[in-house]
Amino acid sequence: MREEASAAWLARLRAGDAAAFEELVRTHQHRVYGVALRMLGNRAEAEEIAQEVFLRAHRTLGDFRGEAKLSTWLYAIASRLCLTRLGAAERRLRRADGIDLERVADAREHPGAEIERGEMEAALHRAIAELPEDRRIVVVLRDLEGLSYEDIASALDLELGTVRSRLHRARMDLKSKLERFFA
Amino acid sequence: MTCADAREHLTDLLDEVLDPSARAALEAHLATCAECRAELEGLRQTVTLLHRLDAPRAPASFVDRVMAAARPADRVEARRRRRFLFRFPVDLPAGVAAFLLVAVGVGFLLARTPELRVAARLDAPTRAVPLEERYAPPPASERAVAAPAAGETERERAAAERDASSRALADRAPAAAPPARPGVAQAPAPPPKDATPGAPAEATAPAPPEAPAPPDQPAQKSKGEEVQTALKGSRDEARALAKTGVARSAEAPVRAARMQPGGSSDIAARLSVADRATASTAVANLVSRAGGAVVSSTADGDERVLELIVPRAELSRLLEGLRALGALTGEVPPDLAPNVHLVLRIGA
Numbered sequence: 001m002r003e004e005a006s007a008a009w010l011a012r013l014r015a016g017d018a019a020a021f022e023e024l025v026r027t028h029q030h031r032v033y034g035v036a037l038r039m040l041g042n043r044a045e046a047e048e049i050a051q052e053v054f055l056r057a058h059r060t061l062g063d064f065r066g067e068a069k070l071s072t073w074l075y076a077i078a079s080r081l082c083l084t085r086l087g088a089a090e091r092r093l094r095r096a097d098g099i100d101l102e103r104v105a106d107a108r109e110h111p112g113a114e115i116e117r118g119e120m121e122a123a124l125h126r127a128i129a130e131l132p133e134d135r136r137i138v139v140v141l142r143d144l145e146g147l148s149y150e151d152i153a154s155a156l157d158l159e160l161g162t163v164r165s166r167l168h169r170a171r172m173d174l175k176s177k178l179e180r181f182f183a
Numbered sequence: 184m185t186c187a188d189a190r191e192h193l194t195d196l197l198d199e200v201l202d203p204s205a206r207a208a209l210e211a212h213l214a215t216c217a218e219c220r221a222e223l224e225g226l227r228q229t230v231t232l233l234h235r236l237d238a239p240r241a242p243a244s245f246v247d248r249v250m251a252a253a254r255p256a257d258r259v260e261a262r263r264r265r266r267f268l269f270r271f272p273v274d275l276p277a278g279v280a281a282f283l284l285v286a287v288g289v290g291f292l293l294a295r296t297p298e299l300r301v302a303a304r305l306d307a308p309t310r311a312v313p314l315e316e317r318y319a320p321p322p323a324s325e326r327a328v329a330a331p332a333a334g335e336t337e338r339e340r341a342a343a344e345r346d347a348s349s350r351a352l353a354d355r356a357p358a359a360a361p362p363a364r365p366g367v368a369q370a371p372a373p374p375p376k377d378a379t380p381g382a383p384a385e386a387t388a389p390a391p392p393e394a395p396a397p398p399d400q401p402a403q404k405s406k407g408e409e410v411q412t413a414l415k416g417s418r419d420e421a422r423a424l425a426k427t428g429v430a431r432s433a434e435a436p437v438r439a440a441r442m443q444p445g446g447s448s449d450i451a452a453r454l455s456v457a458d459r460a461t462a463s464t465a466v467a468n469l470v471s472r473a474g475g476a477v478v479s480s481t482a483d484g485d486e487r488v489l490e491l492i493v494p495r496a497e498l499s500r501l502l503e504g505l506r507a508l509g510a511l512t513g514e515v516p517p518d519l520a521p522n523v524h525l526v527l528r529i530g531a
Contacts (some may be wrong), residue, residue, distance in 0.1 A: 018250070025249045033241035047242060054249045124232055142198075143233040151201055168194040175229040182228045 010070075014061050025054050031145060032078050038140045041129045049085060053078045061123060068154055075147065079137050086133050101125040102168075120181045124157035127177040135170035142167050184212040186219050193223045197230060450498075452513025454505055462508050462529050463487050469504040473497035486530035495519045507520045 012020040026144060032053050036046035056077050057064075128136060137156065141147045142163075147155070150161045189212045195201045213220050360410055456462035466489060467477050476492035482488070493501050498519070505511045505527070 021253065022246065022250055025246050029245050029249075030238060033245065034239040037239045043209055046239075047245065050245070051249050051252060055252055058253045059362070120232070121236060124236060138403040139233070144236060144238075147197070153393075164195060167198075168191065171194055171226050171229055174233070175225045177443060178229055178232055179225065181232060182225065 010064075010066060014064065014110075016061070016155045020035070021058055024057070024070070028074050029054075031071070032074055035075065035140055035145060036082055038125075038128060038144055039133075039137060040085060041125070045085065047083050048129055049078065056081075069151070072147070072155050075141060075145070076157075079141070079155055083133060083137065123178060123181065124174075127174050129171055130177075131170055135166045135173070137168040138163055139170035139174070143171075166169045184208050186212075186216060189213065189216065189219045190222055193219070193226050196223070197226055331471045353478060432466050450513060450515055450525045451528075452502075452505070452511055452525065453530065454509050454511050454531065456509035456529060457531070459485075459487050459529050459531065461491065466491075466505065466527065466529065467509050469501055469508075473501045474506075477503070483528070489527045489529065491525040491527060493525055495521050495523050498525075499522050501525075 009020055009023070013024060029050065033046055033050040036049040036053070037043065040046050040049065053074060057074060064070070068076075110151065128139065131139065138152060141152045142149070149160055149163050149167075152158070152167075153160050156163070158166075189209055192201060192205065192209050196206065201209065213223060454462060454466070465482065470477055470491050470493060473493050474497055475491055478490040478492055480487065480489050498515070502511065502515075
Protein backbone atom coordinates (compact mmCIF):
# COMPACT_ATOMS: atom_id res chain seq x y z
CA MET A 1 0.00 0.00 0.00
CA ARG A 2 1.03 3.51 -0.63
CA GLU A 3 1.76 4.50 2.94
CA GLU A 4 3.91 7.50 2.28
CA ALA A 5 1.36 9.40 0.33
CA SER A 6 2.71 12.74 -0.66
CA ALA A 7 1.10 15.80 0.78
CA ALA A 8 0.33 17.02 -2.71
CA TRP A 9 -1.34 13.77 -3.68
CA LEU A 10 -3.36 13.75 -0.46
CA ALA A 11 -4.40 17.31 -1.12
CA ARG A 12 -5.60 16.36 -4.59
CA LEU A 13 -7.40 13.39 -3.11
CA ARG A 14 -9.19 15.53 -0.56
CA ALA A 15 -10.07 18.07 -3.21
CA GLY A 16 -11.91 15.39 -5.18
CA ASP A 17 -9.35 14.93 -7.92
CA ALA A 18 -10.58 11.99 -9.99
CA ALA A 19 -7.13 10.85 -11.05
CA ALA A 20 -5.89 10.82 -7.48
CA PHE A 21 -8.94 8.88 -6.40
CA GLU A 22 -8.43 6.36 -9.17
CA GLU A 23 -4.89 5.88 -8.00
CA LEU A 24 -6.16 5.28 -4.50
CA VAL A 25 -8.57 2.62 -5.74
CA ARG A 26 -5.96 1.03 -7.97
CA THR A 27 -3.46 0.87 -5.12
CA HIS A 28 -5.73 -0.51 -2.45
CA GLN A 29 -8.32 -2.49 -4.39
CA HIS A 30 -6.91 -5.98 -3.86
CA ARG A 31 -6.35 -5.61 -0.17
CA VAL A 32 -9.74 -4.13 0.50
CA TYR A 33 -11.35 -6.76 -1.66
CA GLY A 34 -9.27 -9.44 0.09
CA VAL A 35 -10.48 -8.41 3.53
CA ALA A 36 -14.06 -8.44 2.32
CA LEU A 37 -13.66 -11.82 0.66
CA ARG A 38 -12.01 -13.40 3.72
CA MET A 39 -14.66 -12.00 5.94
CA LEU A 40 -17.72 -12.70 3.83
CA GLY A 41 -16.65 -15.76 1.86
CA ASN A 42 -18.61 -14.65 -1.18
CA ARG A 43 -17.12 -12.95 -4.20
CA ALA A 44 -20.16 -10.95 -5.20
CA GLU A 45 -20.68 -9.67 -1.68
CA ALA A 46 -16.99 -8.98 -1.34
CA GLU A 47 -16.93 -6.89 -4.49
CA GLU A 48 -20.04 -5.04 -3.41
CA ILE A 49 -18.57 -4.25 -0.03
CA ALA A 50 -15.19 -3.31 -1.47
CA GLN A 51 -16.86 -0.94 -3.86
CA GLU A 52 -18.84 0.57 -1.03
CA VAL A 53 -15.61 1.02 0.92
CA PHE A 54 -14.15 3.18 -1.82
CA LEU A 55 -17.35 5.09 -2.39
CA ARG A 56 -17.53 5.92 1.29
CA ALA A 57 -13.92 6.93 1.21
CA HIS A 58 -14.69 9.12 -1.79
CA ARG A 59 -17.50 10.83 0.06
CA THR A 60 -15.53 11.36 3.25
CA LEU A 61 -12.02 11.96 2.00
CA GLY A 62 -12.42 15.57 2.94
CA ASP A 63 -12.65 14.45 6.56
CA PHE A 64 -9.48 12.33 6.41
CA ARG A 65 -6.99 14.15 8.60
CA GLY A 66 -4.00 11.97 7.86
CA GLU A 67 -3.52 11.06 11.50
CA ALA A 68 -3.83 7.38 10.63
CA LYS A 69 -2.40 5.73 7.55
CA LEU A 70 -4.66 5.91 4.56
CA SER A 71 -4.54 2.12 4.36
CA THR A 72 -5.58 1.76 8.00
CA TRP A 73 -8.43 4.16 7.36
CA LEU A 74 -9.61 2.04 4.43
CA TYR A 75 -9.24 -1.15 6.48
CA ALA A 76 -11.30 0.45 9.20
CA ILE A 77 -14.10 1.24 6.75
CA ALA A 78 -13.89 -2.22 5.24
CA SER A 79 -13.94 -3.93 8.63
CA ARG A 80 -16.96 -1.98 9.79
CA LEU A 81 -18.87 -2.68 6.62
CA CYS A 82 -18.04 -6.37 6.73
CA LEU A 83 -19.03 -6.75 10.37
CA THR A 84 -22.23 -4.83 9.72
CA ARG A 85 -23.01 -7.07 6.77
CA LEU A 86 -22.25 -10.19 8.78
CA GLY A 87 -24.52 -8.95 11.52
CA ALA A 88 -27.38 -8.23 9.19
CA ALA A 89 -30.44 -10.33 9.92
CA GLU A 90 -30.95 -11.07 6.26
CA ARG A 91 -27.50 -12.56 5.87
CA ARG A 92 -27.79 -14.60 9.04
CA LEU A 93 -31.00 -16.02 7.69
CA ARG A 94 -29.41 -16.94 4.39
CA ARG A 95 -26.55 -18.64 6.15
CA ALA A 96 -28.91 -20.55 8.37
CA ASP A 97 -30.78 -21.70 5.29
CA GLY A 98 -27.53 -22.90 3.79
CA ILE A 99 -28.14 -20.94 0.58
CA ASP A 100 -25.12 -18.84 1.05
CA LEU A 101 -21.58 -19.32 0.90
CA GLU A 102 -19.68 -19.64 -2.22
CA ARG A 103 -16.55 -20.51 -0.36
CA VAL A 104 -13.36 -18.89 -1.38
CA ALA A 105 -11.84 -22.32 -1.64
CA ASP A 106 -14.35 -23.54 -4.15
CA ALA A 107 -13.01 -26.67 -5.82
CA ARG A 108 -13.47 -25.04 -9.23
CA GLU A 109 -10.61 -22.77 -8.43
CA HIS A 110 -8.22 -25.60 -7.83
CA PRO A 111 -8.25 -28.07 -10.66
CA GLY A 112 -5.70 -30.80 -11.47
CA ALA A 113 -2.28 -30.76 -9.88
CA GLU A 114 -3.17 -28.20 -7.32
CA ILE A 115 -5.66 -30.48 -5.63
CA GLU A 116 -3.60 -31.07 -2.53
CA ARG A 117 -2.79 -27.45 -2.14
CA GLY A 118 -6.37 -26.67 -2.92
CA GLU A 119 -7.52 -29.03 -0.21
CA MET A 120 -5.30 -27.35 2.31
CA GLU A 121 -6.46 -23.94 1.25
CA ALA A 122 -10.04 -25.05 1.34
CA ALA A 123 -9.58 -26.27 4.86
CA LEU A 124 -7.86 -23.06 5.76
CA HIS A 125 -10.58 -20.91 4.33
CA ARG A 126 -13.23 -23.01 5.96
CA ALA A 127 -11.47 -22.73 9.28
CA ILE A 128 -11.25 -18.97 8.89
CA ALA A 129 -14.89 -18.75 7.92
CA GLU A 130 -15.87 -20.68 10.99
CA LEU A 131 -14.12 -18.32 13.35
CA PRO A 132 -16.28 -15.97 15.34
CA GLU A 133 -16.50 -12.73 13.44
CA ASP A 134 -14.69 -10.62 16.02
CA ARG A 135 -11.74 -13.03 15.97
CA ARG A 136 -11.87 -13.54 12.24
CA ILE A 137 -11.38 -9.87 11.44
CA VAL A 138 -8.36 -9.72 13.73
CA VAL A 139 -6.65 -12.73 12.20
CA VAL A 140 -7.44 -11.53 8.69
CA LEU A 141 -5.93 -8.13 9.36
CA ARG A 142 -2.91 -9.57 11.14
CA ASP A 143 -1.98 -12.80 9.39
CA LEU A 144 -3.39 -12.19 5.93
CA GLU A 145 -2.98 -8.44 5.57
CA GLY A 146 0.03 -7.99 7.83
CA LEU A 147 -1.20 -5.08 9.93
CA SER A 148 0.52 -4.29 13.17
CA TYR A 149 -1.29 -4.74 16.45
CA GLU A 150 -1.48 -0.99 16.76
CA ASP A 151 -3.02 -0.56 13.34
CA ILE A 152 -5.53 -3.30 14.04
CA ALA A 153 -6.44 -1.65 17.32
CA SER A 154 -6.83 1.62 15.49
CA ALA A 155 -8.87 0.19 12.62
CA LEU A 156 -11.18 -1.77 14.88
CA ASP A 157 -11.18 0.78 17.68
CA LEU A 158 -10.03 -1.82 20.18
CA GLU A 159 -7.59 -1.91 23.05
CA LEU A 160 -4.25 -3.42 22.22
CA GLY A 161 -4.78 -6.16 24.80
CA THR A 162 -8.07 -7.08 23.19
CA VAL A 163 -6.38 -7.39 19.83
CA ARG A 164 -3.72 -9.71 21.28
CA SER A 165 -6.28 -11.81 23.06
CA ARG A 166 -8.55 -12.21 20.08
CA LEU A 167 -5.67 -12.98 17.77
CA HIS A 168 -4.38 -15.66 20.07
CA ARG A 169 -7.81 -17.27 20.37
CA ALA A 170 -8.23 -17.18 16.64
CA ARG A 171 -4.89 -18.84 15.99
CA MET A 172 -5.59 -21.52 18.55
CA ASP A 173 -8.91 -22.26 16.87
CA LEU A 174 -7.24 -22.47 13.50
CA LYS A 175 -4.44 -24.67 14.79
CA SER A 176 -6.86 -27.23 16.08
CA LYS A 177 -8.48 -27.47 12.66
CA LEU A 178 -5.37 -27.43 10.55
CA GLU A 179 -3.04 -29.77 12.40
CA ARG A 180 -3.33 -32.47 9.73
CA PHE A 181 -1.57 -30.16 7.29
CA PHE A 182 1.40 -29.48 9.54
CA ALA A 183 4.72 -30.66 8.28
CA MET B 184 5.48 -19.21 34.97
CA THR B 185 2.71 -21.78 34.51
CA CYS B 186 1.87 -23.45 31.22
CA ALA B 187 -1.40 -21.47 31.06
CA ASP B 188 0.45 -18.20 31.50
CA ALA B 189 3.03 -19.24 28.93
CA ARG B 190 0.43 -20.22 26.31
CA GLU B 191 -1.34 -16.92 26.68
CA HIS B 192 1.78 -15.23 25.36
CA LEU B 193 2.85 -17.63 22.62
CA THR B 194 1.23 -15.49 19.97
CA ASP B 195 3.00 -12.42 21.33
CA LEU B 196 6.25 -14.30 21.18
CA LEU B 197 5.64 -15.30 17.58
CA ASP B 198 4.84 -11.74 16.65
CA GLU B 199 7.74 -10.38 18.67
CA VAL B 200 5.68 -7.93 20.60
CA LEU B 201 6.75 -9.06 24.06
CA ASP B 202 8.85 -6.76 26.15
CA PRO B 203 12.32 -8.18 26.92
CA SER B 204 11.60 -9.32 30.45
CA ALA B 205 8.37 -11.13 29.53
CA ARG B 206 10.10 -12.67 26.57
CA ALA B 207 12.94 -13.96 28.75
CA ALA B 208 10.52 -15.49 31.25
CA LEU B 209 8.54 -17.22 28.49
CA GLU B 210 11.62 -18.59 26.79
CA ALA B 211 12.80 -19.95 30.11
CA HIS B 212 9.51 -21.81 30.51
CA LEU B 213 9.60 -23.14 26.98
CA ALA B 214 13.10 -24.47 27.56
CA THR B 215 11.71 -26.76 30.22
CA CYS B 216 8.19 -27.56 28.85
CA ALA B 217 7.87 -29.78 25.76
CA GLU B 218 4.08 -29.38 25.60
CA CYS B 219 4.30 -25.63 25.47
CA ARG B 220 7.01 -25.87 22.82
CA ALA B 221 4.72 -28.12 20.76
CA GLU B 222 1.95 -25.62 21.20
CA LEU B 223 4.22 -22.87 20.04
CA GLU B 224 5.24 -24.92 17.02
CA GLY B 225 1.62 -25.58 16.15
CA LEU B 226 0.87 -21.89 16.26
CA ARG B 227 3.91 -21.13 14.15
CA GLN B 228 2.83 -23.60 11.49
CA THR B 229 -0.68 -22.21 11.57
CA VAL B 230 0.61 -18.75 10.91
CA THR B 231 2.85 -20.13 8.18
CA LEU B 232 -0.15 -21.72 6.52
CA LEU B 233 -2.02 -18.45 6.72
CA HIS B 234 0.85 -16.65 5.11
CA ARG B 235 0.90 -19.15 2.27
CA LEU B 236 -2.55 -18.21 1.22
CA ASP B 237 -2.62 -16.33 -2.04
CA ALA B 238 -3.85 -12.80 -1.68
CA PRO B 239 -7.20 -12.45 -3.45
CA ARG B 240 -7.28 -10.07 -6.35
CA ALA B 241 -10.15 -7.81 -7.10
CA PRO B 242 -11.90 -8.42 -10.45
CA ALA B 243 -10.21 -6.86 -13.47
CA SER B 244 -12.89 -4.22 -13.96
CA PHE B 245 -13.15 -3.32 -10.31
CA VAL B 246 -11.46 0.06 -10.63
CA ASP B 247 -13.62 1.03 -13.57
CA ARG B 248 -16.76 0.07 -11.72
CA VAL B 249 -15.77 2.05 -8.67
CA MET B 250 -14.94 5.08 -10.78
CA ALA B 251 -18.20 4.80 -12.67
CA ALA B 252 -20.11 4.51 -9.42
CA ALA B 253 -18.26 7.49 -7.96
CA ARG B 254 -18.94 9.77 -10.91
CA PRO B 255 -22.72 9.91 -10.49
CA ALA B 256 -22.07 10.87 -6.89
CA ASP B 257 -20.07 13.76 -8.21
CA ARG B 258 -22.91 14.77 -10.46
CA VAL B 259 -25.53 14.44 -7.73
CA GLU B 260 -23.40 16.45 -5.37
CA ALA B 261 -22.78 19.11 -7.97
CA ARG B 262 -26.49 19.26 -8.79
CA ARG B 263 -27.29 19.59 -5.10
CA ARG B 264 -24.86 22.45 -4.81
CA ARG B 265 -26.28 24.14 -7.86
CA ARG B 266 -29.80 23.85 -6.54
CA PHE B 267 -28.74 25.33 -3.25
CA LEU B 268 -26.91 28.17 -4.89
CA PHE B 269 -29.63 28.96 -7.36
CA ARG B 270 -32.59 28.18 -5.23
CA PHE B 271 -34.23 31.55 -5.49
CA PRO B 272 -33.56 32.34 -9.12
CA VAL B 273 -34.93 28.96 -10.15
CA ASP B 274 -37.54 27.96 -7.63
CA LEU B 275 -39.31 31.25 -7.18
CA PRO B 276 -40.23 31.71 -10.84
CA ALA B 277 -41.21 28.06 -10.96
CA GLY B 278 -43.60 28.64 -8.07
CA VAL B 279 -45.03 31.72 -9.66
CA ALA B 280 -45.40 29.89 -12.94
CA ALA B 281 -47.17 27.04 -11.20
CA PHE B 282 -49.54 29.48 -9.50
CA LEU B 283 -50.30 31.24 -12.77
CA LEU B 284 -50.83 27.92 -14.48
CA VAL B 285 -53.33 26.84 -11.84
CA ALA B 286 -55.06 30.21 -11.92
CA VAL B 287 -55.37 30.17 -15.69
CA GLY B 288 -56.56 26.57 -15.58
CA VAL B 289 -59.28 27.37 -13.06
CA GLY B 290 -60.36 30.39 -15.06
CA PHE B 291 -60.44 28.34 -18.23
CA LEU B 292 -62.48 25.60 -16.58
CA LEU B 293 -64.90 28.13 -15.17
CA ALA B 294 -65.29 29.72 -18.56
CA ARG B 295 -65.74 26.41 -20.33
CA THR B 296 -68.00 24.71 -17.83
CA PRO B 297 -71.53 26.16 -17.61
CA GLU B 298 -72.40 24.09 -14.57
CA LEU B 299 -69.66 25.73 -12.56
CA ARG B 300 -70.89 29.15 -13.54
CA VAL B 301 -74.45 28.22 -12.76
CA ALA B 302 -73.37 26.96 -9.39
CA ALA B 303 -71.44 30.14 -8.84
CA ARG B 304 -74.47 32.29 -9.43
CA LEU B 305 -77.16 30.18 -7.75
CA ASP B 306 -77.18 32.36 -4.70
CA ALA B 307 -77.62 35.49 -6.80
CA PRO B 308 -81.24 35.57 -7.95
CA THR B 309 -81.73 37.00 -11.36
CA ARG B 310 -84.36 39.45 -12.30
CA ALA B 311 -87.56 37.85 -13.51
CA VAL B 312 -87.93 38.50 -17.18
CA PRO B 313 -91.24 38.40 -19.03
CA LEU B 314 -91.54 35.48 -21.37
CA GLU B 315 -91.89 37.68 -24.39
CA GLU B 316 -88.64 39.33 -23.59
CA ARG B 317 -86.93 36.03 -23.26
CA TYR B 318 -88.13 34.85 -26.62
CA ALA B 319 -87.23 37.98 -28.47
CA PRO B 320 -83.97 37.67 -30.40
CA PRO B 321 -81.35 40.33 -29.90
CA PRO B 322 -80.85 42.74 -32.76
CA ALA B 323 -78.32 41.60 -35.28
CA SER B 324 -76.48 44.87 -35.30
CA GLU B 325 -75.97 44.66 -31.57
CA ARG B 326 -74.71 41.17 -31.84
CA ALA B 327 -72.32 42.12 -34.53
CA VAL B 328 -70.68 44.95 -32.68
CA ALA B 329 -71.02 43.88 -29.11
CA ALA B 330 -68.09 42.19 -27.54
CA PRO B 331 -67.85 41.06 -23.96
CA ALA B 332 -65.83 43.50 -21.98
CA ALA B 333 -62.84 42.08 -20.21
CA GLY B 334 -63.67 41.41 -16.61
CA GLU B 335 -67.40 41.62 -17.16
CA THR B 336 -69.26 39.35 -14.82
CA GLU B 337 -71.69 36.75 -15.93
CA ARG B 338 -74.59 38.47 -14.21
CA GLU B 339 -73.89 41.69 -16.00
CA ARG B 340 -73.64 39.87 -19.27
CA ALA B 341 -76.89 38.01 -18.68
CA ALA B 342 -78.68 41.18 -17.66
CA ALA B 343 -77.36 42.98 -20.67
CA GLU B 344 -78.60 40.22 -22.90
CA ARG B 345 -82.04 40.32 -21.37
CA ASP B 346 -82.14 44.04 -21.87
CA ALA B 347 -81.18 43.52 -25.45
CA SER B 348 -83.96 40.95 -25.79
CA SER B 349 -86.43 43.35 -24.27
CA ARG B 350 -85.48 46.03 -26.68
CA ALA B 351 -85.83 43.69 -29.58
CA LEU B 352 -89.34 42.73 -28.53
CA ALA B 353 -90.36 46.32 -28.00
CA ASP B 354 -89.06 47.53 -31.32
CA ARG B 355 -90.02 44.57 -33.44
CA ALA B 356 -87.20 45.78 -35.64
CA PRO B 357 -84.12 43.88 -34.51
CA ALA B 358 -81.72 45.28 -37.06
CA ALA B 359 -82.37 48.86 -36.05
CA ALA B 360 -83.02 48.52 -32.36
CA PRO B 361 -81.28 51.22 -30.35
CA PRO B 362 -79.92 50.43 -26.92
CA ALA B 363 -82.68 50.68 -24.33
CA ARG B 364 -80.25 51.48 -21.58
CA PRO B 365 -77.00 53.01 -22.65
CA GLY B 366 -75.20 51.85 -19.54
CA VAL B 367 -75.75 48.19 -20.24
CA ALA B 368 -75.75 48.25 -23.99
CA GLN B 369 -72.88 45.74 -24.35
CA ALA B 370 -74.79 42.57 -24.75
CA PRO B 371 -72.47 39.60 -25.10
CA ALA B 372 -71.76 38.77 -28.66
CA PRO B 373 -71.08 35.44 -30.29
CA PRO B 374 -67.78 34.81 -31.98
CA PRO B 375 -67.56 36.76 -35.24
CA LYS B 376 -67.96 33.67 -37.40
CA ASP B 377 -71.33 33.00 -35.84
CA ALA B 378 -72.52 36.49 -36.52
CA THR B 379 -72.18 36.10 -40.25
CA PRO B 380 -75.46 37.33 -41.72
CA GLY B 381 -77.48 34.73 -43.53
CA ALA B 382 -75.58 31.76 -42.17
CA PRO B 383 -78.02 28.84 -42.08
CA ALA B 384 -78.83 27.63 -38.62
CA GLU B 385 -78.31 23.96 -39.58
CA ALA B 386 -74.84 24.68 -40.84
CA THR B 387 -73.92 25.90 -37.42
CA ALA B 388 -75.91 23.42 -35.43
CA PRO B 389 -73.58 23.48 -32.43
CA ALA B 390 -73.29 27.22 -32.74
CA PRO B 391 -73.46 29.61 -29.83
CA PRO B 392 -76.94 29.99 -28.42
CA GLU B 393 -77.07 33.67 -29.25
CA ALA B 394 -77.04 32.99 -32.96
CA PRO B 395 -80.41 34.34 -34.06
CA ALA B 396 -82.61 32.77 -36.63
CA PRO B 397 -83.39 34.66 -39.77
CA PRO B 398 -86.43 36.80 -39.23
CA ASP B 399 -88.58 34.69 -41.48
CA GLN B 400 -87.75 31.40 -39.87
CA PRO B 401 -90.18 31.63 -36.95
CA ALA B 402 -92.98 31.83 -39.46
CA GLN B 403 -92.30 28.27 -40.60
CA LYS B 404 -94.70 26.02 -38.77
CA SER B 405 -94.23 22.34 -38.28
CA LYS B 406 -96.26 20.22 -40.63
CA GLY B 407 -97.23 16.95 -39.02
CA GLU B 408 -96.80 18.00 -35.48
CA GLU B 409 -99.97 17.78 -33.42
CA VAL B 410 -99.05 20.53 -31.12
CA GLN B 411 -101.66 23.11 -30.37
CA THR B 412 -99.75 25.34 -28.11
CA ALA B 413 -99.23 28.84 -29.16
CA LEU B 414 -95.70 28.58 -30.18
CA LYS B 415 -93.41 31.27 -31.23
CA GLY B 416 -89.71 31.96 -31.49
CA SER B 417 -87.20 29.88 -33.27
CA ARG B 418 -84.67 27.22 -32.53
CA ASP B 419 -82.02 29.77 -31.97
CA GLU B 420 -84.27 31.68 -29.66
CA ALA B 421 -84.81 28.47 -27.83
CA ARG B 422 -81.10 28.17 -27.42
CA ALA B 423 -81.01 31.70 -26.21
CA LEU B 424 -83.68 30.88 -23.68
CA ALA B 425 -81.89 27.80 -22.50
CA LYS B 426 -78.70 29.62 -22.07
CA THR B 427 -80.04 32.87 -20.68
CA GLY B 428 -77.77 33.78 -17.89
CA VAL B 429 -76.11 30.45 -18.05
CA ALA B 430 -73.77 29.69 -20.86
CA ARG B 431 -72.62 32.00 -23.53
CA SER B 432 -70.47 32.01 -26.61
CA ALA B 433 -67.46 29.76 -26.38
CA GLU B 434 -68.93 26.84 -24.47
CA ALA B 435 -71.96 26.57 -26.68
CA PRO B 436 -70.50 24.25 -29.30
CA VAL B 437 -69.20 21.94 -26.62
CA ARG B 438 -72.46 22.08 -24.76
CA ALA B 439 -74.51 21.58 -27.88
CA ALA B 440 -72.42 18.62 -28.89
CA ARG B 441 -72.94 17.09 -25.50
CA MET B 442 -76.62 17.85 -25.51
CA GLN B 443 -77.33 16.59 -28.97
CA PRO B 444 -76.41 12.95 -29.32
CA GLY B 445 -77.37 11.94 -32.78
CA GLY B 446 -78.03 15.51 -33.81
CA SER B 447 -81.14 16.49 -31.83
CA SER B 448 -83.08 19.70 -32.42
CA ASP B 449 -83.86 22.34 -29.87
CA ILE B 450 -87.23 23.33 -28.54
CA ALA B 451 -87.75 26.01 -25.96
CA ALA B 452 -90.90 25.89 -23.95
CA ARG B 453 -92.26 27.26 -20.77
CA LEU B 454 -94.61 25.55 -18.40
CA SER B 455 -96.55 27.70 -15.99
CA VAL B 456 -97.62 25.77 -12.95
CA ALA B 457 -98.69 26.46 -9.40
CA ASP B 458 -96.24 24.10 -7.74
CA ARG B 459 -92.88 24.11 -9.45
CA ALA B 460 -91.38 21.24 -7.50
CA THR B 461 -94.29 18.90 -8.09
CA ALA B 462 -94.36 19.83 -11.73
CA SER B 463 -90.64 19.16 -12.09
CA THR B 464 -91.11 15.67 -10.72
CA ALA B 465 -94.07 15.08 -12.97
CA VAL B 466 -92.13 16.27 -15.99
CA ALA B 467 -89.31 13.93 -15.14
CA ASN B 468 -91.77 11.06 -14.99
CA LEU B 469 -93.27 12.03 -18.30
CA VAL B 470 -89.86 12.21 -19.91
CA SER B 471 -88.94 8.87 -18.48
CA ARG B 472 -92.14 7.30 -19.80
CA ALA B 473 -91.44 8.82 -23.18
CA GLY B 474 -88.11 7.03 -23.26
CA GLY B 475 -86.18 10.28 -22.82
CA ALA B 476 -83.90 11.66 -20.18
CA VAL B 477 -83.47 14.75 -18.06
CA VAL B 478 -80.00 15.93 -18.96
CA SER B 479 -79.80 18.72 -16.44
CA SER B 480 -81.91 20.53 -13.96
CA THR B 481 -80.89 23.99 -12.84
CA ALA B 482 -82.49 26.80 -10.93
CA ASP B 483 -82.74 30.16 -12.62
CA GLY B 484 -84.28 32.66 -10.29
CA ASP B 485 -87.84 31.58 -9.65
CA GLU B 486 -87.75 29.12 -12.47
CA ARG B 487 -86.50 25.59 -12.84
CA VAL B 488 -84.79 24.91 -16.15
CA LEU B 489 -84.91 21.32 -17.33
CA GLU B 490 -82.92 20.21 -20.31
CA LEU B 491 -84.47 17.14 -21.82
CA ILE B 492 -83.69 14.69 -24.58
CA VAL B 493 -86.77 13.00 -25.96
CA PRO B 494 -87.24 10.69 -28.93
CA ARG B 495 -88.98 12.59 -31.71
CA ALA B 496 -91.74 9.96 -31.94
CA GLU B 497 -92.65 10.53 -28.33
CA LEU B 498 -92.60 14.30 -28.43
CA SER B 499 -96.30 14.76 -29.05
CA ARG B 500 -97.28 12.59 -26.16
CA LEU B 501 -94.83 14.40 -23.93
CA LEU B 502 -96.20 17.77 -24.90
CA GLU B 503 -99.72 16.58 -24.17
CA GLY B 504 -98.60 15.43 -20.81
CA LEU B 505 -96.97 18.78 -20.16
CA ARG B 506 -100.11 20.63 -21.12
CA ALA B 507 -101.96 18.55 -18.60
CA LEU B 508 -99.64 19.87 -15.92
CA GLY B 509 -100.05 23.58 -16.71
CA ALA B 510 -99.98 26.26 -19.35
CA LEU B 511 -97.41 25.35 -21.96
CA THR B 512 -95.93 27.85 -24.38
CA GLY B 513 -93.28 27.38 -27.00
CA GLU B 514 -92.80 26.38 -30.60
CA VAL B 515 -91.82 23.19 -32.32
CA PRO B 516 -89.60 23.75 -35.35
CA PRO B 517 -90.25 21.78 -38.51
CA ASP B 518 -87.09 19.72 -38.88
CA LEU B 519 -86.68 17.71 -35.77
CA ALA B 520 -83.83 15.28 -35.36
CA PRO B 521 -84.49 11.76 -34.05
CA ASN B 522 -83.58 12.92 -30.57
CA VAL B 523 -85.17 16.19 -29.63
CA HIS B 524 -83.46 18.55 -27.28
CA LEU B 525 -86.07 20.35 -25.25
CA VAL B 526 -85.40 23.15 -22.80
CA LEU B 527 -88.31 23.55 -20.49
CA ARG B 528 -88.66 26.37 -18.04
CA ILE B 529 -91.00 25.66 -15.20
CA GLY B 530 -92.30 28.64 -13.32
CA ALA B 531 -95.34 30.23 -11.87
